[in-house]
Amino acid sequence: MGAMLYEMLTGQPPSGVDAHSALRLRSDIDPRLAAVVAKALSAQPSARFASPREFRDVLDSLRVSLSGSTELRRVSLEPAGITGVSAPALVRQSRWPMILTVLSLLVAGGLGFLFFSNRSDDSSPSTSVAVPNLAGMPSADAEKSLLAVGLTSKIILEPSVAVAQGNVIRSSPPAGTQLAKGAQVIVVVSGQAVPGTVPALVGLGQSEAQSILSQFGLVATFEQASDSAPAGTVIRQTPEPGTTVAAGSSVTLTISSGPAVGTTTTTTTPTTTTSTTTTTTGAGAQVPSLVGQMYETASSMLTQSGLVLGSITYQASVQLPGTVISQTPAPGASVTEGSAVSVVVAE
Numbered sequence: 300m301g302a303m304l305y306e307m308l309t310g311q312p313p314s315g316v317d318a319h320s321a322l323r324l325r326s327d328i329d330p331r332l333a334a335v336v337a338k339a340l341s342a343q344p345s346a347r348f349a350s351p352r353e354f355r356d357v358l359d360s361l362r363v364s365l366s367g368s369t370e371l372r373r374v375s376l377e378p379a380g381i382t383g384v385s386a387p388a389l390v391r392q393s394r395w396p397m398i399l400t401v402l403s404l405l406v407a408g409g410l411g412f413l414f415f416s417n418r419s420d421d422s423s424p425s426t427s428v429a430v431p432n433l434a435g436m437p438s439a440d441a442e443k444s445l446l447a448v449g450l451t452s453k454i455i456l457e458p459s460v461a462v463a464q465g466n467v468i469r470s471s472p473p474a475g476t477q478l479a480k481g482a483q484v485i486v487v488v489s490g491q492a493v494p495g496t497v498p499a500l501v502g503l504g505q506s507e508a509q510s511i512l513s514q515f516g517l518v519a520t521f522e523q524a525s526d527s528a529p530a531g532t533v534i535r536q537t538p539e540p541g542t543t544v545a546a547g548s549s550v551t552l553t554i555s556s557g558p559a560v561g562t563t564t565t566t567t568t569p570t571t572t573t574s575t576t577t578t579t580t581g582a583g584a585q586v587p588s589l590v591g592q593m594y595e596t597a598s599s600m601l602t603q604s605g606l607v608l609g610s611i612t613y614q615a616s617v618q619l620p621g622t623v624i625s626q627t628p629a630p631g632a633s634v635t636e637g638s639a640v641s642v643v644v645a646e
Contacts, residue, residue, distance in 0.1 A: 300354060301339025301347070308332075313340055331361055430484055432474040433467045434595070438488045441467045449480035455541050456490035457498050458514060460613070460646060461594045461621025464489050469595070471499035471540060485540045497550055499540035500533045504607040505554050506639055507598055508533045516546040526555040530637050531607035586640055588630035589623045594644050597623045601640055609639030616645035 305313045308328055335357055341347050348354040428448045433441040438454055445452045462468045471485040472478065485499040492498070498515055500508040509519045526534045535553035538544060584605045589597040598608050609627075616624050625643040628634060 427477045430476045433470050436467045441486050451483045452486050454486050456492045457487050459489040462489040471501045473502035495543050497538050497542045500536050503533050505531050506608045518549050520549050520551045522553045523556045528555040530557040584636045586628050586632045589626045592623050594621045605636040607639050609641035612643045613646045614643050618645040
């Protein structure tokens, strides 16, 4: 607003330090008005007006002041018999109250524009945000992290030998997923689960999800559907996480068969089947080395390699609890994409 008022007064845009000098050199600009505009153009933000409302109030006050002084000047300069005062000079003196009125209205208009633009921003649709990586955080810190990006949280407890009690095991949807602001993220925290509570399984491999369900006394029914998620990943579940069900109840997991190629089929696999493998003709994968990795890291490595986690056996060991101490097939083995890899984990 200060730059606009400067250009209205001088006929040219302000240019750094010269802007203030140009105002002072103009004999037809009242020094008080020049000081007001110079303050609005100050290089230091703290030296400018604090708000458009303050700017407008100062201009209003100056308009009243100049209006009063102009009237007094005209009375003193126009007695009968006094000559030498030109009419144009009087016109220039009397026009300032009008100019300041216009300037004050412009600033008030700017204030209104800011108000309504802020209201428009507040009412605009929320943008999407990525789910932050919460793994390993204390549950309270995880909730704060979600709130910071505009997401809400729901805590679900799940037993874990690899993650300290009270810390986050994973989130559902997993980290990096884009969600609309205000959406809910299931935060899976290490602890003693409430019997009959449906765990959060979206984003996990099929075998891992089935293993977790068995720890909750629940059974799994699988369906397949084409999806952009890696083959073998849980993309939906029914009932929703956190739902309380009777022991032995069935939870339906929809497993990604990978992006659709031609016709997509949907099948149901009994829970007695240890794993369901989606085979892509001609596609192969190499088994990564999982020994020495933590259980969650190993599962992620298998997913990235196009494989799924098979049976999990816990065994007493000097290794840190949750560490993979052996695997089948061996590292480097060539297998069909979507194959299961079984692991032995330290208790």
